Amino acid sequence: MGNNKQIQNVSKATIGRLPAYHRYLKERQGAGEKTVSSTAVAEDLHLNAVQVRKDLSEISSVAGKPKLGFDISELIEDIDRILGYDNVTDAVIVGAGGLGSALIGYGGFKNYGLNIVAAFDNDPERIDQVLSGVKVFDSNELVKLVRRLNVLIGIIAVPKAAAQGVADALVEGGVRAIWNFAPVHLSVPENVAVKNEDMAASLAILSKRLAEILYNEK
Amino acid sequence: MGNNKQIQNVSKATIGRLPAYHRYLKERQGAGEKTVSSTAVAEDLHLNAVQVRKDLSEISSVAGKPKLGFDISELIEDIDRILGYDNVTDAVIVGAGGLGSALIGYGGFKNYGLNIVAAFDNDPERIDQVLSGVKVFDSNELVKLVRRLNVLIGIIAVPKAAAQGVADALVEGGVRAIWNFAPVHLSVPENVAVKNEDMAASLAILSKRLAEILYNEK
DNA sequence: TAGATTGTTAATCGATTAACAATC
């Protein structure tokens, strides 16, 4: 019942699935549906039905109804609130090269509650450019600007040799969460969250599955 | 003992950590070290020492020596072999826009055993371009070309509306593993592996940790 | 030798899945 479900209470595994539910629910809503059953969600997303039922009942502020299922717009609101999609958070990105500019250009992060307010680079050719509406500043200004803008999230998209230095600067500027696209382990204080986007790890897992598949049909 | 450790026997969680070990070991090797203890690895990568010891003993073809630790170059070779970093696999990428060209330009995948041999796009402005040495072909040629090149891995970096169609074409061409950067669930036959690079899910998990940190010091 | 570090067994933890009664 209560309307105060908090992100803290929801398991990490469930949180990781919420974006997929959100996309799916938006899609069904767009198709004019009003309710959805966990059975249907499970089938379409290729998940276990019990898992979906548990996830949805855990996050839903309104109980599902036997025979009917869950109210789609209620669920969407709940996920919006839990993941903070409704109140956008500011972030900065460091590194305006290939990956950095792709991330800036993607633009879709706004839908996920993330608003990139500034980019940083130390290449004079990139400084002062405006990429997809985001201005590139000199890395020297990072600490000062991050502090002034009161930004809590930093995205690292620099070559690996530079990543730790950037992390240090972000922390010094007051950032409390770092999304790291550089293939290195970052050392940060305990009270700063780091999420590594480790492409090599993803690729390793995909290769493992591929190897299994090929092996099984040998 | 035996030199035939296979990727199949190693747990998924361990596989996911191997790339980080690999990077770390390369670094120590570069610094002139010959052996390394799991205690040291654990400390530097902020992992649990028992976990590291278990991972390393699981993958190492040569047992670690009490007091000394593991032989660095042996470990590197073992990981190379398990993850297939030693025998490069060909892949194609579909979508040569912002993210696609960033991935192509990254180039570092070769170190991870992945060689991008062709790109596809349906935008006439992009077709026939050569990005970082990779030629962009017309998407119409995808099935034919993938089949002819005998490529087993496909990378999807197209807008979400196009992703399922691309997946179908890749499968038709004979691809057995798909690395999907589009924010959609793909339906593929059972004997095709899919690894979703779900940025929204990563971001959700990072936001959760940030929320916890801020909550705890409220 | 002494002790740092290994390998392995057992305990714990978190997440998934199975089973089933409750109910719209």
Next chain:
DNA sequence: TAGATTGTTAATCGATTAACAATC
């Protein structure tokens, strides 16, 4: 009403962590 679908408890699974004897 009948039955599809929920919510919840218990069983299972995989992964992590703790404990400790073996050993270079």
